[in-house]
Amino acid sequence: MSNLDQVKPGMPWLPTRQERSQKALSFLLSVLASVVLLFTTGLNGKLGWVIAFFISYVSISFITEYRRAGIPAAQDSLLTSISRFAIFLAIIPIVSILATVISKGWRGLHWGLFTQDMSQATVNDSIETGGMLAAILGTFIMVGLALIFTLPISILTALYLTEIKGKFAGLIRFLVQAMSGVPSIVAGLFILSSIVYPITQSFSGLMGALALSILMIPTVARTAEEVLLLIPNDLREAGLALGATQWRTVAMVVVPAVKSGLVTAIILGVARIIGETAPLILVTGGGDATNFNPVSGPMGSIPFYVWKAFLLGGSEESSYRTWAGILVLLVWVLILFMAARLISSRTRKR
Amino acid sequence: MLVTKPRRSDQFFRVIVTSGGMSSLLILGLILAFLAYRGFEVFRFEGFGLITSSDWSVVEDDNGSVVSQSYGLAAMLVGTVLSATIGVFIGIPIAVLSALFLEFYAGRKIRNFLIALIDLMAAFPSLLFGLWGFLVLMPSAEYWAKLLHKYLGWIPIFDVPARFFTRSPFIAGVVLAIMIIPICTSISREVFSQTPLDRIQAAYALGATRLAMIRAVVIPFGRGGVIGGAMLGLGRAMGETVAVYSVLNIVYQVNWQVLFGAGGNIASMILLKIGEADREETNALMAAGLVLFLLTLIINFIANFLVNRLGKTGR
Numbered sequence: 056m057s058n059l060d061q062v063k064p065g066m067p068w069l070p071t072r073q074e075r076s077q078k079a080l081s082f083l084l085s086v087l088a089s090v091v092l093l094f095t096t097g098l099n100g101k102l103g104w105v106i107a108f109f110i111s112y113v114s115i116s117f118i119t120e121y122r123r124a125g126i127p128a129a130q131d132s133l134l135t136s137i138s139r140f141a142i143f144l145a146i147i148p149i150v151s152i153l154a155t156v157i158s159k160g161w162r163g164l165h166w167g168l169f170t171q172d173m174s175q176a177t178v179n180d181s182i183e184t185g186g187m188l189a190a191i192l193g194t195f196i197m198v199g200l201a202l203i204f205t206l207p208i209s210i211l212t213a214l215y216l217t218e219i220k221g222k223f224a225g226l227i228r229f230l231v232q233a234m235s236g237v238p239s240i241v242a243g244l245f246i247l248s249s250i251v252y253p254i255t256q257s258f259s260g261l262m263g264a265l266a267l268s269i270l271m272i273p274t275v276a277r278t279a280e281e282v283l284l285l286i287p288n289d290l291r292e293a294g295l296a297l298g299a300t301q302w303r304t305v306a307m308v309v310v311p312a313v314k315s316g317l318v319t320a321i322i323l324g325v326a327r328i329i330g331e332t333a334p335l336i337l338v339t340g341g342g343d344a345t346n347f348n349p350v351s352g353p354m355g356s357i358p359f360y361v362w363k364a365f366l367l368g369g370s371e372e373s374s375y376r377t378w379a380g381i382l383v384l385l386v387w388v389l390i391l392f393m394a395a396r397l398i399s400s401r402t403r404k405r
Numbered sequence: 406m407l408v409t410k411p412r413r414s415d416q417f418f419r420v421i422v423t424s425g426g427m428s429s430l431l432i433l434g435l436i437l438a439f440l441a442y443r444g445f446e447v448f449r450f451e452g453f454g455l456i457t458s459s460d461w462s463v464v465e466d467d468n469g470s471v472v473s474q475s476y477g478l479a480a481m482l483v484g485t486v487l488s489a490t491i492g493v494f495i496g497i498p499i500a501v502l503s504a505l506f507l508e509f510y511a512g513r514k515i516r517n518f519l520i521a522l523i524d525l526m527a528a529f530p531s532l533l534f535g536l537w538g539f540l541v542l543m544p545s546a547e548y549w550a551k552l553l554h555k556y557l558g559w560i561p562i563f564d565v566p567a568r569f570f571t572r573s574p575f576i577a578g579v580v581l582a583i584m585i586i587p588i589c590t591s592i593s594r595e596v597f598s599q600t601p602l603d604r605i606q607a608a609y610a611l612g613a614t615r616l617a618m619i620r621a622v623v624i625p626f627g628r629g630g631v632i633g634g635a636m637l638g639l640g641r642a643m644g645e646t647v648a649v650y651s652v653l654n655i656v657y658q659v660n661w662q663v664l665f666g667a668g669g670n671i672a673s674m675i676l677l678k679i680g681e682a683d684r685e686e687t688n689a690l691m692a693a694g695l696v697l698f699l700l701t702l703i704i705n706f707i708a709n710f711l712v713n714r715l716g717k718t719g720r
Contacts, residue, residue: 102545131614138510141502142519145590148583149526152537159540211425219422223430229709230429236637236705237698238644239531240672241436244694249439252687269432276429301411302418323528330530333646333676358532365536365651381533392528396521 081119085112109140156378156385163379172355173343178364178373187380189345190360193260196349197339197356198325200264205271205324210317212272213279218305228280235273242269243334251338258340260354266334275324282316283309319399326391330384332358357384436698444692447685451476455692459483459659461674463686476689478671478696480659484574485670485697488649489642491578491663496585497635503586504593509615509623520594527587535651538580543652546576550664565665572654574668580652581645585638592637592712596630597623629711636708640701646672671697 070078088111093104113136121129168186176185212231216224246266251258286309294304310317335341340353341363361380364373411419441448448455458477503523507516550570557563600623608618649670655677656667669677675690675697682690 100545100548102549127614127617131616134505134616134619135510138502138506141499142506142511144499145503145586146519146522148537148542148586149522149529151541152526152529152533155537155541156533208425208428211422212429214422215426219419219426221423221426223427227426227429229706230433232709233702233705234429234433236640236644236701237433237436238646238672238701240646240675241440241644241694241698241701244675244691245436245439248443248691249435252443269436272429272432300415300418302414305418326528330532332530332532333672336676337679358530361532361536362647377536381536384530385533388528388530389525392525 077119081115082112085115088115105143109136112136113140153385156382159374159378160382160385161379163375163377164382168379168383172345173360174345178368178376179370180372182372182375182379187357187360187383189343189355190357190380191383192345192347193263193339193342193355193359194329194357196347197260197264197267197335197354198329200261200349201267201271201328202321202325204264204268205275206321208268209272209276209320209324210279212276213283214305216280217283218301218309231273231276234269235277237269239270239331240333240337242266243337245269246334246338257351258338258353259351260339260346260349263335263339263354263356264349266338267328267331270331270334271324271328274327275320278320278323279313279317282313282320285316286312315398315401319395322391322395322398326388326395329387329391330358332362335359336362357387437695440691440695440698443688444695447476447689447692456482456696459657461657461689463683474685476686476692478693480657481669481671481674481693482696483659483661484653484668485643485672485700487661487663488574488577488581488653488668488670489639491575492581492585492642493635493639494582495579496582496638497589499582500586500589500634500638501593501631503590504597505619505623507590507594508597509619520591523587523590527591531584531645531648534580534584535648538576538583538648538652542580542583543571543576546579547571550575554664562661562663565662567665569666570664571666572652573664573666574653574660575663577649577653577668577670578663580648581642584645584648585641588641589634589638592634593627593631596627596634596712600626633708633710633712636704636711640704640708643670643704644672644697644701645670646676649673650676 085108089104089108092107092111113133116132116136117129120132163182165183165186167183168188169191170188171184171186172189173185173187174189212227215221216228243266246262246269250265251262255262290308290312291304294308295301299307335356335358339356339359341359342353342355346352346354357380361377361384364376364380368374368377451458454475454477456477457479458475459479460475460477461480463474507519511519547570550573553563553575554565554570558565604622604626605618608622613621650673653668653670653673654666655669655673657669657674658667660667671693675693678686679690
């Protein structure tokens with residue numbers, strides 16, 4: 056009995072000290088080899104070093120694995136190191152984008168950004184004059200209007216796909232998918248050709264909101280469908296068994312049960328359209344002055360503000376303006392993203 | 406058989422939900438109808454020349470009235486397909502390998518963190534990619550373009566007529582690759598995660614290494630889904646406007662040489678021309694929009710078919 060107590064549980068799947076030191080050694084060796092490669096070949100720069108390191112790491116780990124356990128293990132290590140490298144390549148841009156936006160954007164930030172508009176300033180004026188008030192307000196109004204148009208349509212679409220499951224469910228599901236692939240500029244052209252040219256003949260915030268709704272509907276509808284599918288059928292059957300009609304079951308049982316999921320869908324939809332640029336360039340007119348009225352007069356938006364500063368500028372001031380605008384936009388995207396994750400993780404726990 | 410007639414409230418509910426559900430059909434139909442209506446005259450005037458000719462010009466006399474006009478999209482079509490294809494060729498291998506890493510190699514914590522990061526990247530607006538590509542990526546991509554030209558210049562598509570490497574389709578393709586990586590990674594990851602666990606464990610039990618398991622089980626199972634995801638990425642890349650506009654030198658000529666700084670795509674051409682277009686040219690731009698719309702619709706259709714039908718096969 057006492058013998059059993061003394062036996063230590065082994066963990067043969069964990070790497071031994073020798074294996075670990077071998078790994079560290081091959082890592083060090085490949086750093087060394089990559090530096091040598093850097094000096095002897097045409098590669099240079101940070102990315103060049105990354106490539107050189109990749110080549111040497113892959114070949115060194117291939118050789119060590121081959122010596123340890125033969126060809127299959129060596130091939131296996133090849134896939135391991137290549138896929139590691141791939142995820143590294145996929146992560147580089149996002150880190151670089153975040154770093155660029157933050158390091159360039161903070162210099163253009165000041166309080167006037169949120170209290171002034173661009174009606175008295177051009178993009179090349181000093182950064183203290185003028186701000187994004189009109190742009191932020193315009194984005195809020197247009198996104199809000201787009202939300203009002205989108206919400207009923209996409210929730211009805213999701214309900215059709217999950218509750219009624221009619222004859223056309225397959226077709227509608229495909230069309231919603233196809234709609235999410237509609238290029239944003241086509242949405243703008245559609246509003247131009249169907250409403251702006253024949254009817255209103257002027258740009259306005261409402262047109263921007265309509266174009267944005269086309270882009271927003273598929274995102275909200277698909278997310279709403281996904282959360283509705285998660286509701287167990289027992290709930291629906293329980294509602295029907297209690298004598299409720301289908302409509303009362305949906306309104307009193309199903310929709311309340313997915314409330315937070317629907318909020319997530321809305322947030323994802325807003326995140327999808329808040330940075331949309333091309334349709335707004337086509338149909339809103341992009342005004343510099345603060346405009347509360349979505350039906351008349353051009354209306355600014357954050358993406359348009361950034362775009363204008365980027366295209367018309369050339370000075371240091373305009374570049375500050377561009378990146379400060381992008382930073383504000385990115386902060387909104389981050390807030391929406393965090394909110395969506397927070398809500399969905401909280402509901403998953405329940 | 407006794408059939409209960411639904412209550413009136415239920416009939417009403419069904420009618421409302423069904424009509425709401427049909428709205429996507431209505432919207433897509435309206436887009437098609439209005440663009441075709443606007444572009445109709447151009448279609449009749451140009452015929453197939455709209456797609457095959459590469460001359461887009463409006464000649465005016467001194468009074469500003471139009472003397473001659475011709476609208477051909479071939480140059481921009483080539484540019485669209487070229488830059489999107491480069492994007493897919495660079496982006497898809499990275500996306501699929503990343504998905505493999507996330508699904509089969511990464512530890513739980515790292516995996517969740519990386520997935521969050523990639524999902525965040527999918528939410529970035531295209532404007533952001535465009536400006537970043539212009540400022541940060543372009544100098545470095547130019548260096549890589551020169552390197553490619555130096556070593557692979559003997560292949561016709563990597564050759565250049567003049568040493569002008571900035572704002573080339575190659576750089577636009579790299580930006581597009583970066584833009585589609587997050588979407589394609591999450592689609593592939595989802596497809597891979599549906600691989601039946603018993604098959605995976607059976608492969609391991611037979612002594613397969615991870616590579617052998619992936620080759621024998623995961624790839625045959627997920628092939629259709631991954632190809633479908635790639636097609637979705639291709640559709641995205643073809644319709645991209647702002648990002649391409651900011652990194653590409655839009656020149657109206659057929660250019661197959663990916664490293665040379667001239668090219669364009671339909672979407673960015675529309676954005677460039679619509680500001681100063683007269684009535685006739687605007688109609689031509691609507692026709693161009695219709696061509697782009699149909700192109701993305703077809704690609705989406707194929708992608709959807711592949712993801713749904715071929716997704717769940719394999720040994």
